[in-house]
Amino acid sequence: MSEAKMAHPRDEEAHAQIARLRAQVETLMKDRVGPALAGAADRAEHAMGAVRGQAEVVSGQIKEQPLLAVLAAAAIGFVLGRITR
Numbered sequence: 001m002s003e004a005k006m007a008h009p010r011d012e013e014a015h016a017q018i019a020r021l022r023a024q025v026e027t028l029m030k031d032r033v034g035p036a037l038a039g040a041a042d043r044a045e046h047a048m049g050a051v052r053g054q055a056e057v058v059s060g061q062i063k064e065q066p067l068l069a070v071l072a073a074a075a076i077g078f079v080l081g082r083i084t085r
Contacts, residue, residue: 062069
C-alpha cells in the first residue's frame with residue numbers, strides 16, 4: 001500500500017507535464033504550423049491557377065492546329081520509347 005501512495009505524486013506530475021506539453025503543442029500549432037500551412041495552400045492555389053492557364057493555352061493551340069499536335073505527340077512518344085529501351 002505504501003507503493004500506491006508513492007506512485008500518486010508521480011502520476012500527478014506526469015499529468016501536469018502532459019498538460020504543459022499539450023499547451024505547448026497547441027501554441028506551436030497556432031503560431032507556426034497554421035500560418036505555414038496557410039502559406040503553402042496559397043502557393044498551391046497560385047500554382048494551380050498558373051497550370052490552368054497553361055492548359056487553356058495548350059488546349060487552344062491543339063484546337064487551332066490538331067495535325068501539328070498529333071505529330072508532336074507522336075514524335076515525343078517515339079523519342080521517349082527510344083530512350084527507355
